[in-house]
Amino acid sequence: MGVGKLLKTRKSKRMAFALAVLLPFAVWMMVYMLIPLVSVVFYSFTDAKMGYDSQSFVGLYQFRKMFTSATAMISIKNSLKAALVIVPVSLLLSMLTALGLDALSERSSKIYTFAVFLPNIISLTAACLVWRWIYHGQYGVLNFLLNLMGIPSQQFLKxxxxxxxSLCAIHIWSVFGYYAIILLAAIRSIDKSLYEAASLDGASYWTQFFHVTLPMLKNTLLFVGIMLTTSAFMFFTPVQLLTNGTPGTSTYVMLFYIYQQGIEQGNTGFSSAMSLVLMLIILFFSLIQWILSTEREPKPRKKVKTVKEVNVA
Amino acid sequence: MATVTLKNIRKVYPKSHNTNKSNLKETADGVLAVDDFNLEINDNEFIVLVGPSGCGKSTTLRMVAGLEEITGGELYIDDVLVNEVAPKDRDISMVFQNYALYPHMTVRQNMEFPLKVQKKSRDYIDKKVEEAAEILGITEYLDRKPKALSGGQKQRVAIGRAIVREPKVLLMDEPLSNLDAKLRNQMRAEILKLRKRINTTFIYVTHDQTEAMTLGDRIVIMKDGVVQQTGTPQEVFDSPHNLFVAGFIGTPQMNFYDGRLVEDKGRYHVEIKDMKVALGKEKTERLKANGVKSRDVTVGVRPEHIVLSEGENVLRSVVDVSEMMGSVVHLHVNVDDQDSIIIVPTIQLKDRSLVKSGAEVDFTFPEDVIHLFSKETGNNLEY
Incomplete structure (x- = not known):
């Protein structure tokens, strides 16, 4: 069979179509993901510095340096702390918001959905400038409100x-609406008759939530959880704009430290090693969530015979 | 085990609701989906609500369940007014057309859910679930997830979930509509069996008149939100109160002809084209009682009641198509451009040529199988 004939078959035509549409994405993947990934792995085992042409292989030196560097360890600790706050709080907030939006009438839910989504279409940089004022130690809106309630002014970012x-709060504010809408869509796609059946079966609102809504949202929650984890470790903009890692090193997060080391100080090798560790941490947490939520087949109480279709009377 | 009483039940959907069913009556408040529904359902009775889609039968059922608000009227279960009672407190269970099984639970978990919610003991739950599974023949599937079951099995599980807690009233909303024809027949028979084994009041919604006829103690026929007739299958078949019921119940459909009812010295006869049929004593009595005079009428005769005939006083027709059904033959015939169906038992067909299209067939009706409907209102003149 010649090549021409082969191309004429339906299967190969479909293959050609698939390749043609996937090509742009494949190129994009290569340039922006695969090459950087390989470079990061490569540079983490070298002493590469920005502005120098050559680098030599140094084995695990950069990793050893990282695990003995106090600042690096603090940044890892801070990132974990941020994730520990951001992921559960955002998840809870998104879930409650989604439930609230679902309970609203169709018309008012549209308005509120837009309001909830708003932080996503505002530039985070611009928003951070506003947040700087909200958090201001003397003139901030937040302190004004606290004072009204009789609580003394707080220093927040200082x-x-x-x-x-305070920075985590900004991050949560910027992401929870997006996930609330994803969860809302998932809630709305649950078959209404399941709730009707449950309510006739005597289930209260919360029983329905735990026995119908939550299990039906499992896949979406897994997705949201992983996305939130990733975003929590990628937490960077508010740090750079508002605190620069200060006061002290209290807001040094991994990505900020990587940025400082790699871009500002040109320690390509070191920041690559740190990036690799960051990637592994994110992978680790995503994997945990995935394992936790994968379906376990129920254990039969009795031995189950294999039965043909059809039925019995 | 309960009586259910519906008194002047109404349902009005606000106009914004996306109902563009123009046949429904509109009021100032919105579209009238169910109007003035009255019915007393006895303990242990099997009631079937039947009608074409959009007639309000499901809405009525859902009002009984508490899933739809009742706009007007009163609903009693065991003489207790339950209009404002939440679904979970009505002691009702329901089987849905799409099964509504919890996909993340096994069959056993699905069936024990209502009992778990009631916080029954483990032993009691196991006993009840296994009993129900036994009745429905799904014991083998107890540890499977719904997605591993066929449509018929899923519906059994749904029925199982509905009967484990022995509800006062069991509602079924088109439970067999998603099944194929063969399975539907089989499940129909099983619902009849189930009915004998459990003591509960059934309300069953369907658009299928065969299901209605075979399952119901009484049938409620609805159209455009209004009850057309309530009665036993035999009653609605033998004495349809209007043209709609006459056409809806029975397959193939009843044949209708334009005719004239003539009253002459206390006796009645019907004229259709050149044919005259004198009416029997019973019909005459009823028509007399209603004071019916000579008038134009719509004459209805069921296909199986038509008899082939020869001679003068007959309707002459030409066969369009004939369908051999085995024990009977359905003749689709043409009487002056009007279609009729005649069912002839195969055994009576002496002359096979009759079945060929184009053949000429003469027929008549016995006097006691004729239904007479008013041309204006469509109501049966006898009732």
Missing amino acids: SQAQAMY
Whole structure:
């Protein structure tokens, strides 16, 4: 069979179509993902520095350096702390928001959905400038409100204890609406008759939530969880714009430290090694969530015979 | 085990609701989906609500379940007014057309869910679930997930979930509509069997008149939100109260002819084209009682009641198509451009040529199988 004949068959035509449409994406993948990934792995085992042409292989030196560097360890600790706050709080907030939006009437839900989505279409950089004022120690709106309630002014971004949480709040504000809408779509796609059946079966709202809504949202929740974890470790903009890692090193997160080391100080090798570790951490947490939510086949109580279709009377 | 009473039940959907069913009556408040529904359902009775889609039968059922708000009227279960009672407190269970099984639970978990919600003991739950599974023949599938079951099995599980807690009333909303024809017949028979084994009041919704006829103790026929007739299968078949019921119940459909009812010195006869049929005593009595005079009428005769005949006083027709059904033959014939169906038992067909299209067939009706409907209202003149 000649090549021409082969191309004429339906299967190969479909193959050609698939290749043609996937090609742009494949090129994009190569340039922006695969090559950088390979370079990161490569550079983490070298002493590469920006502005120098040559580098030599140094084995695990960069990793050893990282695990003995106090600042690096603090940045890892801070990132974990941020993730530990951002992921559960965002997840809970998105879930509650989605349930609330679902309970609203069709018309008002549209307005509120837009309001909830708004943080996503505002530039985070611009928003951070606003947040700087909200958090301002003397003139900030937040302190004004706290004072109204009789609570003394707080330092927020200038306080070692509060800065990290204040930044996390900005991050949560910027992402929860998006995930709320994803969850809302998933909630709305659940067959209404399941709820009707459950309510006739005597289930209260929360029983229905735990026995119908939550299990039906499992896949979506897994997706949201992984996306949130990734975004929590990629948490960077507010740090760079508002605190630069200060006060002290209390808001040094991994990505900020990588940026400082790699871009500002040109330590390509070191920042590559750190990036690799960051990637592995994200992978690790995503994997945990995936394992936790994969379906376990129920254990039969009795031995189940294999039965043909059809039925019995 | 309960009586259910529906008194002047109404359902109005606001106009914004996307109902463009123009045949429904509109009021100032919106579209009238169910109007003035009255029915007393006895303990242990099997009631079937039947009608074409959009007639309000499902809406009525869902109002009984508490899934739809009742706009007007009163609903009693065991003489207790339940209009404002939440579905979970009505002690009702329901089987849905699409089964509504919880996909993440096994068959056993699905069936024990209502009992778990009631916080029954483990032993009690196991006993009840296994009993129900036994009745429905799904014991073998107890540890499977619904997605591993066929349509018929899923519906059994749904029925199982509905009967485990022995509800006062069991509602079924087109439970067999998603099954293929063969399975539907089989499940129909099983519902009849199930009915004998459990003591509960059934309300069953279907658009299929065969299901209605075979399952129901009484049938409620609805159209455009209004009850057309309530009665036993025999009653609605023998004495349809209007043209709609006459056409809806029975397959193939009843034949209708334009005719004239003539009253002459206390006796009635019907004229259709050149044929005259004198009416029997019973019909005469009823027509007399209603004071019916000579008038134009729509005459209805069921295909199986038509008899082939020879001679003068007959309707002459030409065969269009004939369908051999085995024990009977369906003749689609043409009487002056009007279609009729005649069912002839095969055994009576002496002359096979009759079945050929183009053949000429003469027929008549016995006097006691004629239904007479008013041309204006469509109501049966006898009732």
